[in-house]
Amino acid sequence: MKCTNKRNLKAQGSPVFSRLKKILSRTAVICLLASLPAGALTGCGKEELPFAYNPDYEVSSYRVVNEVSSVVADSFADDLCVVIGDVGTENGAVDMSEATAAGLFDLNKNNVMYAKNVHERLQPASLTKIMTALVALKYGNPDDMITVTDEASITESGAVLCGLKPGDQLTLNQALHALLIHSANDAAAAIAVHIGGSIEGFAEMMNKEALAIGATNSHFVNPHGLTADNHYVTAYDLYLIFNEALKQDLINEIIHMTSYETVYMDKDGNSKSMSLKTTNQYLNGNFKAPEQVTIIGGKTGTTNAAGNCLILLSKDTSGNPYISVILRSKEKQILYTEMTELLNVIN
Incomplete structure (x- = not known):
């Protein structure tokens, strides 16, 4: 995937960005894109930073994974008692x-x-x-x-x-x-x-x-x-x-x-x-x-x-x-x- 900065991503009307806007504010999107692992969403190399994983949070990595890419993520507590x-x-x-x-x-x-x-x-x-x-x-x-x-x-x-x-x-x-x-x-x-x-x-x-x-x-x-x-x-x-x-x-x-x-x-x-x-x-x-x-x-x-x-x-x-x-x-x-x-x- 071609490396695209965040401003160009919006200007090009990226479908990824459009779908993200429905669940996140623009500020949250920018923070998210800056914190995702290398190659995630934009293909740009970025340092991975902590991002909350909780299905009940309005903004979390759980919702990004499930609502943006339609991929079901493995739960952190999948093999634990909860x-x-x-x-x-x-x-x-x-x-x-x-x-x-x-x-x-x-x-x-x-x-x-x-x-x-x-x-x-x-x-x-x-x-x-x-x-x-x-x-x-x-x-x-x-x-x-x-x-x-x-x-x-x-x-x-x-x-x-x-x-x-x-x-x-x-x-x-x-x-x-x-x-x-x-x-x-x-x-x-x-x-x-x-x-x-x-x-x-x-x-x-x-x-x-x-x-x-x-x-x-x-x-x-x-x-x-x-x-x-x-x-x-x-x-x-x-x-x-x-x-x-x-x-x-x-x-x-x-x-x-x-x-x-x-x-x-x-x-x-x-x-x-x-x-x-x-x-x-x-x-x-x-x-x-x-x-x-x-x-x-x-x-x-x-x-x-x-x-x-x-x-x-x-x-x-x-x-x-x-x-x-x-x-x-x-x-x-x-x-x-x-x-x-x-x-x-x-x-």
């Missing part, structure tokens, strides 16, 4: 009265089996670390050698640590095990500085990745989930984040482990041992899942602001996968009791 409001069970068997938000998602059927306040912004506690692991593996390599910096010296009361000190050296693989099995906050900080150059730099990467996978109702300011202003997620966004993280084989492997032992080096080159146990009460045997459900793994999280939180990957007797999440349950015992009720919805 939910707007609450979804209950037929017999009302799930008692989620002690939790603020919860969801159960069938990954094979892309079906929301239960939803309560899944779009409410809440503190995620250590469920944050799922995004930390996802970003770390996207931009790093498991064999990367991390040198621990002062940012890993976390002094907050009650914060879970694995004992890292400034100058210690360990691989990203080792740090990810400490992060996801033991929920070590010092490991989270060490990973963040290694990958992002700083806590703030890594948080920016987390937010960029969240937007890329559709988790647009979340915002991160740190890699560990210790309480901070403007650090929040939703139960639905956590489903999106966990679903994306499960595409990483190493994350699938780690979340299933009940314990981990390794050796790393201190600043003087001396060996230091690390022995960790899972914080997941299903995996360590303190709580029992329903008979028809196998817990593959997940992530726990607890702070005063976030309450007790849990996200899980489970499978039914046929091997079909499910993601379940509960945010801000009042007590750990209640959290696991409610999660067991939620998992009972799986047939």
